[in-house]
Amino acid sequence: MLRDLFPNATKILIDANILVIIIVGQLRQTLLGSVSPGNFTLTPEDYTLITNEIGAFRASVTTPYLLAEVNTLFPKPDENTLIDCRRTLASYIPLLENNYAIPEVLAVDSSFASFGIADISIINAAAADTLVLTADWALNGLLEQRGCFVIHYEVLRQMIESIR
DSSP, X not given: OHHHXXXXXXXXXXXXXXXXXXXXXXXXXXXXXXXXXXXXXXXXXXXXXXXXHHTTSSEEEEOHHHHHHHHHHSOOSSHHHHHHHXXXXXXXXXXXXXXXXXXXXXXXXXXXXXXXXXXXHHHHHOOTTXXXXXXXXXXXXXXXXXXXXXXXXXXXXXXXXXXX
């Protein structure tokens, strides 16, 4: 569906909350409810929807700042779960196209103080051929203002539900 909605986007950049869903879903789908990024409870169907949608793109893009944020968002019911999440993330990282920008470049962005380094790195990496999938309404709005391809996960979820 996303490739049809954004035919010029060949890559997808997944924000931290969505990447956590992917990692936790790969590891243990029963933990998905503990990482819900919005006003809804995640289910295994959400994991399937996300992985199916991102699989349609030529590449998935990330930034080191985004990966650091993912690490802080993992569920921590016990130390073993956290370690397992980090191992799963480590195996997923080589599959991602890494976009690095030096902090000094990101820090001069006019929205840096409001959004922080991880979100500004997303904006910096959002090229003309990249769709950003986010669960953050404020970031979604800023990306739209800057003319980037972006869709909020709740919007995607509602669109899928409306055609079922």
